[in-house]
Amino acid sequence: MVTRHVNFNAGPSTLPLPALERAQAERLDYEGSGMSIIEHSHRGAVYEAVHNETIALLTELLAIPDTHQVLFMQGGATAQFALVPMNLRTDARAGDYVVTGTWAKKALSEASIVGTPHKAWDGEQDGKWTRVPKADELDLTDDAPYVHIASNNTIMGTQFFDYPKTKAPLVVDMSSDIMWRPVDVSQLGMIYAGAQKNMGPSGITLVIIRKDLLEQGRTDIPKIFRYAEVAKANSLQNTIATFPVYMIRNTMLWLKEQGGLPAMEKHNRDKAAALYGAIDGSDGFYRCPVEEASRSVMNVVFRLPSEEQEKKFVADATAAGLVGLKGHRSVGGIRASIYNAMTREGVDKLIQFMAAFKNGGA
């Protein structure tokens, strides 16, 4: 018997059971090929079929138009913090950055090593990272080659539900909310996302980039870092991380079976409403610091009356099989990451645990 915990980890995070079971079934012999998918050459026909199927599934599910191209890269979302300004800056000028949390701040910091970015909004001064700005609050410049936002702030528990309309191409770090709902890709210059939160295991970063930006990309950087070269090679410049791509495929097959992104949006909104409802309905015992309009449907953060109680909450929850609830070390508190693969049943178990803990009987 396998015992699987209810896993609220922020990333790497829970994956759909059918995607894992499929990997288990195919582990030793992938589709009668006599070997595991991870033993195949990344240039062979068997892996190539998985590679192209994964791109096709992503394209279908996200309705990615012909104007954009799908890339797989390595180095995580963190590498993209550097690669975006390296590829897209004009002379020294890097983009305008909307700083809504730890990751967005790191993106800005990396851009300042490469060139001269501009801070278009600072969420640290505005209270304590408890909301995302409205479009009219942004201080955007005329000569920015792009505008950078993080659509979901994994640590702060805030999320953009409407992206700002910008003159310069919008570059969106969707690491922790890619595929939570349908998105109009045609409106965006570039999307990037580490796979390990909502798509698969760690080791691959998905990049979706407008083709004209590819073509305009700088050529004074090594080829391995150029989006245009990655695109030209169909992401197979060198040995790709084959297993993460394969696992993304399994997750996407599951997602499609669930009814695609419209079904995911309903599923995610439903879970988040239930959990925020439990927090708000606890007579102040549990408290969400995030402003209502900015509350993330992916990472739900909340506090208890004291840090001692938070410690006990995490320990008791872990003992009850609800794991990964400790908030990020930089902010403390509790964080429940409820990505696509988190079931409604898992969230209900947490809600029941919260009620029992509040009554002292957990």
Ligand SMILES: *Cc1c(COP(=O)(O)O)cnc(C)c1O
């Ligand atoms: C996790 C995360 C990152 C960092 O991802 P790595 O793949 O570890 O580099 C960046 N941005 C956001 C929004 C994240 O949630």
